[in-house]
Amino acid sequence: MADTIAAISTAIGEAGIGIVRMSGKESLNIGSKVFKGNKIENLKDGRNRELLYGHIIDKSKDQIIDEVLIVYMKGPYTYTREDMVEIYCHGGIISVKKVLELLLNEGAKLAEPGEFTKRAFLNGRLDLSQAEAVIDIIRSKTDKSFQVSLDQLEGSLSKSIKEIRNILLEMIAHVEVSIDFPDEDIEEVAYEDLENSGRIVMEKIEALLNTAERGKILRYGLNTVILGKPNVGKSSLLNAILRENRAIVTDIPGTTRDIIEEYVNIDGIPLKIIDTAGIRDTEDLVEKIGVDRAKETVEKADLVIVVFDVSRELSEEDYHIIELIQDKKAIILLNKTDLPNKYDEKFLKELVRDKEIITTSMTTGLGIDILEKSIKNMFYSGEVEIFSDTVVTNIRHKNQLEKAYKNIADGLTAIKSYVPLDCIEVDLKNCWENLGEISGDTVGEDILDKIFSEFCIGK
Template identity: 55%
Template sequence: MNGVMTFDDTISAVATAIGEGGIGIVRLSGNRAIDIADQIFRGSTGKKKIADIPSFQAAYGSIADPDSGEAIDEAIVIVMRAPRSYTREDVVEVQCHGGPVPLQRILDITLRLGARLAEPGEYTKRAFLNGRLDLAQAEAVIDVIRSKTDASLKAAVSNLSGRLSDKIRSLRQEILTMIAHLEAAIDFPEDDIEEITAGNVSGSITIVRVELDRLLASAQTGRILREGLATVIIGRPNVGKSSLLNALLREKRAIVTDIPGTTRDIIEEYVNIRGIPLKIVDTAGIRETADIVEKIGVDKAREFVAKADLVLLILDSSAPLTPEDRTVLSLLPGREAIILVNKSDLPPVLDMDEVKSFVGDRPVLKISVLTGAGVDELEQTIADRVYSGQVTSGEAAFVNNVRHMNQIRQAGRHLGDALATIDAGMPLDCIAVDLKAAWEKLGEITGDTVGEDIIDQIFSQFCLGK
């Protein structure tokens, strides 16, 4: 989007989280933001008007109901005039005490004076429509808000700064250059020029496809950094599952006893492992049981294994494999897993050859959740498997969004179709059709060629006030 659009209405919303806090913010944006704020703000000297406050300077005073004159709260007001604001419109932020009552009272008054309650994500949507952010950067805003580790934050900030957008625009420009060469050859045909042009374009298409494949290779890591690695801890009862969760959390979150079946329900926590957010689940011990509640927990454990990105399967080094262990090991086929041989501080009894016959080439680590031995190695193994030799977040453009991944994949298919068209010796205009389709798909990532329905769907996922 280029330039600043003019919206007929002014929007208002509480921009801070629901609940009690030291500070709460009501944000106004639009052509009447300053006028509405002027009607409710009373400067500490009694003379200060919002219209007189320079941009990006704070003024102290109070907020009052303009009809009754009743003071509602002390406040600091900040004015950000268009186009140097988040939305590129006039923006006023009222910072008061962060209680739900004063915030709601102030919001209600702004609505009574002519503002409209902002829709979820509408401030960022206006920033996009007014050209301050492209669509990929706008989507990165919500990733910054939802970041759970430094690594996920770094990846989100990288995309917010435009690193992914710059890469996509560069690839679109390369495709556009190919299209221009094809159209020039179509408009000015000469002997053998079609064959030469098709050959040159074929090499350029291959180069762009390699770059798209590199972006797709980052998608799994990017998704994990954005959403968390769905990890499930499984094993027979009393093998150390809850103790492992506590060791990874560095706190006693799960109850640990010598009584089998202590964990009957599912315990779910986020764990920060070397900057990677693990959405980790401690399940009930898998065994045959007559206890109805425990049986439900066991069934849930099996369901989580089927959905998990990573399975941490625990065995007891100090005991031989039991039928229950073999039942747990039978769940491994088709699953990404790390095998943990716990209680390595005790004399070894477990037959490792039999274990390896079940686990194949999956990593097997000896640990002791009692002493902490092997936990650091486990964390490094998880990090290595997530990054899979790729650069870490912040060092390159990361695809961490399913929508972006789908558009890149579809663009790659269109480029593949273009190569097939060249190999079949078809006319140049047929090649151009495939290239234009790839160019448009990549444009949907940055918002250059996206429809209004997609835009509405994306911003509906944002929180109110952002």
């Protein structure tokens, strides 16, 4: 980490301000080379954390690049725990780009994606789960997903993992003492104590895993597919949920030929809503591709909203759709109830088994509020509040917890069977190490590179 890195930290485009930041031991020197202040001319003459007004100047051309505010922050009390400089330029594409180019010409290195946060992790300011929470905050789509990510940044998950690892560390120490001093009384006490501690570890890991399904929804959104044959009201439903005319609505079947994706917030639940092409046999090549894609999205869906037109009798396409959703979480909408009813609802209930059926009319808005309430009930049992201070939102964290859970389960089985302690020690250490990959204590460089490559440049 000898290099001083620089990057644009704000989104490219028109805005009030744009921020260019540097981190590394040469930040102050490079900043001083390009800045000329109004009252305090040289950045080195300013105080730590003092905001200075002036201009960024390309001294080789004696050219003013932009009018700016600049601040020098001395490590270790910074985001990266290194010396940092932040330059507040006018927003837009040209200004920040020119300032960044000037810093690179003066010796800074262009930061890689997530490199500022990676340095914060490597320098001990954040553990790995906290660092990952940074990108979750940036990508949050609802207030609740933001709050969960913020809690994780503040260390809620880190604290839980640390508590579990400390219990495991005591267990490992107990085992090693018993191995080193193979006194019979000590060994009997060890097995009894290990079983009690192992149960506590298992319960704590299980409690975290139980939050993972809700956490996945909060982080990635509920993958919700709208399915039905052509012209039943799928696009109208999408527009009704979004409260805007996002999809084209006509009386012509097959209008939607490709996948339309939008995010919507329903009382804290982020829905990734996917409007699909109508399911039907067609000779139109483009529409057929859309139908095939629609079927593929159903396989990956967390929830399928199936729309039927009650003004038409059940058709072969309807029966095919019912087959597609038999093993999926699904809500059935009987749409166009403002028209004469030609459906046998009782017969349909037998076909879709235990799936909820809601009567709707996209023309009048009937049933949309019931649908939204049903979605909340299905995934939060009617409560949209988070039930725990710590929620597992990251798939990587969930995978490591599952590995750790298996380790401690195997360890408990061995303890109950009075397996030799050196064999039990292997399971306990594996559990400890798998949990350590969440906090970053035992993580490899390849995993770090993968995690931080998902960050945006400048963060």
